[in-house]
């Protein structure tokens with residue numbers, strides 16, 4: 001029985017079987033006898049989530065443009081199918097060819113969130129690929145690589161991967177595959193290849209770097225072997241407007257989380273919120289021209305048949321030509337009966353005619369990321385949104401017929417006091433009062449203010465990387481305080497599990513000593529940690545205990561400015577001095593203006609050799 | 617406006633597309649084809665199309681039926697068929713497009729073919745003969761109101777039954793349409809209970825949608 005028959009024999013026993021058999025419109029099938037390099041693009045979560053990921057769509061199409069390279073997709077099976085796979089010796093396979101991924105040249109994971117680490121191990125195991133890099137063959141095949149935002153501190157994963165790809169993958173992925181093909185033809189070994197790969201900018205080969213630790217647990221020093229570079233610099237695309245964008249997406253049969261055309265409008269962020277990793281690791285800010293955005297939207301809608309489009313970016317309203325761009329897009333989508341889903345936009349600088357148009361197409365509710373409950377705290381985190389702006393936007397929304405608002409906050413932020421927590425409840429109350437004070441508010445509908453509180457997670461490459469996370473007890477006390485401060489039933493409060501946030505902080509800021517913890521947690525059955533029904537914190541604690549690793553050392557300790565951090569040898573173009581400076585500024589409750597107003601000298605301009613904006 | 621009826625095939629990997637997903641899939645097929653399909657009017661306009669019968673997940677078919685309208689009287693039926701086929705997913709193919717002749721309510725039965733794979737093919741074969749000689753075949757059918765016992769014998773027609781090296785290949789007709797729908801798996805379950813010989817049903821395929829007089833529905 002071949003693998004396809006084996007799969008099909010059991011496919012009707014599982015939930016949503018179309019996720020496991022491929023054949024979707026837009027998927028790329030090649031003749032494998034004519035292919036030189038095979039790349040399995042793995043997403044460490046289920047199909048429904050992974051298929052929504054835009055980076056995968058870009059790199060999938062980009063790689064497949066090359067006739068002799070074949071990129072296929074691979075996702076984590078649901079637990080029902082995993083059980084069947086293990087029982088019937090079905091190895092993890094790629095969806096296009098249905099071939100086992102262990103036969104591939106590259107097995108590439110995209111690391112989007114820390115809580116997917118155990119799932120990576122589980123997928124390698126299901127694939128029949130040795131989990132530890134050191135146990136893999138000496139031959140040049142089965143190179144396990146990872147990219148994505150989490151690899152800005154890949155140390156907790158260092159033992160499992162041969163290569164980490166730092167920064168944007170559009171160019172470097174192909175360079176890596178070219179080198180591979182070249183060396184494969186020469187009959188090189190795995191180690192030969194890794195040595196040469198380490199010289200490509202953006203390529204980090206963890207086994208060439210070694211760490212020693214002081215008795216207090218901090219890093220003593222890092223040593224480099226094999227002539228690998230002492231710091232590895234992330235890659236960026238210089239001309240973002242001309243960067244490759246797919247003309248087609250794989251269109252799934254089953255519904256996925258983001259089931260629509262998604263067009264990237266800009267990369268990077270000008271805001272510099274001090275808790276936000278994305279705001280720093282994707283710098284510099286670059287945008288696409290409205291015409292490019294329009295053409296890509298139209299092309300994708302026509303080729304996929306989707307009737308919904310969304311714009312992907314960290315902050316779409318920061319596009320310098322937002323008005324012209326949206327006007328053009330709304331005219332096109334309305335004419336074609338396509339739904340344009342707009343993110344929360346800052347409405348202050350829109351023309352009246354555009355506002356009218358937006359009103360007509362907007363369906364989603366009103367959301368606001370205020371993050372901090374008081375102006376003081378918002379200044380500390382550099383979230384430059386004032387209460388006046390929040391109130392104005394809510395007023396316009398209520399007058400326009402909205403009756404519900406969703407507010408996002410963070411709890412446990414640096415310098416936070418009980419007043420800031422009470423401030424959250426008070427802000428929600430003032431919005432509620434505002435609703436009742438408006439004459440032409442929506443009649444006959446009860447207002448609903450939802451307050452959603454995440455726990456602050458300190459992340460590498462942010463000014464708050466040095467900050468300790470609140471302990472679980474402290475977070476729970478603050479959650480209770482918030483609940484007690486809310487006076488109206490029309491204000492609904494929800495928050496995240498603090499255990500999840502602590503694990504996130506540990507994995508985000510961890511070093512190589514966490515590899516054994518992750519391995520042990522997986523061995524004990526942890527996987528899909530981001531799904532509340534699978535999250536087993538008790539098991540994680542056992543794993544920490546067993547490996548002699550204290551999670552509080554990573555999550556709840558303040559790092560010294562002069563300490564060697566696990567990610568210090570990785571260069572994301574923003575300097576550590578800048579983060580230290582920003583951290584000190586934060587503690588003075590002083591804000592830093594956005595990059596369009598003034599350059600704050602984070603170092604990116606020096607690294608790319610030009611200014612980010614022209615200032616008159 | 618052309619009121620059209622397409623007959624299409626659903627096989628291979630496409631058999632794992634559920635009925636709900638098929639709806640979404642066709643919407644995108646129409647959009648990709650850029651055919652001037654007729655949209656419903658009202659608050660939330662969407663292309664109008666409807667499937668005559670739902671097909672169970674995992675079944676193949678060479679005779680699925682979908683009705684839709686085209687806002688253009690000049691287009692040839694072949695052109696419409698070809699433009700749809702150019703954008704269909706793997707495993708799905710429009711066999712023909714024609715003007716609607718009969719009302720959907722004229723559908724009375726459907727024909728299915730399948731293989732019953734077993735170590736004991738003669739046993740299964742004899743059991744098939746045996747069960748069809750019975751005066752009634754009682755099955756438990758789940759309905760919205762709970763489980764109901766139904767006799768499917770009067771409505772079950774045997775079209776063919778052949779024995780091969782490792783399977784019994786059969787074709788049967790069962791009621792289908794807006795009133796009663798019997799799934800061929802009901803027959804297989806009844807057979808399993810009747811004979812107690814293990815077998816596995818494979819290659820279940822709908823091969824015809826028929827009117828009361830066994831004429832092909834069109």
Ligand code: SF4
Nearest residue numbers: 595599600602605612
């Ligand atoms: S160099 Fe200046 S303008 Fe550019 S991202 Fe850094 S702070 Fe902003």
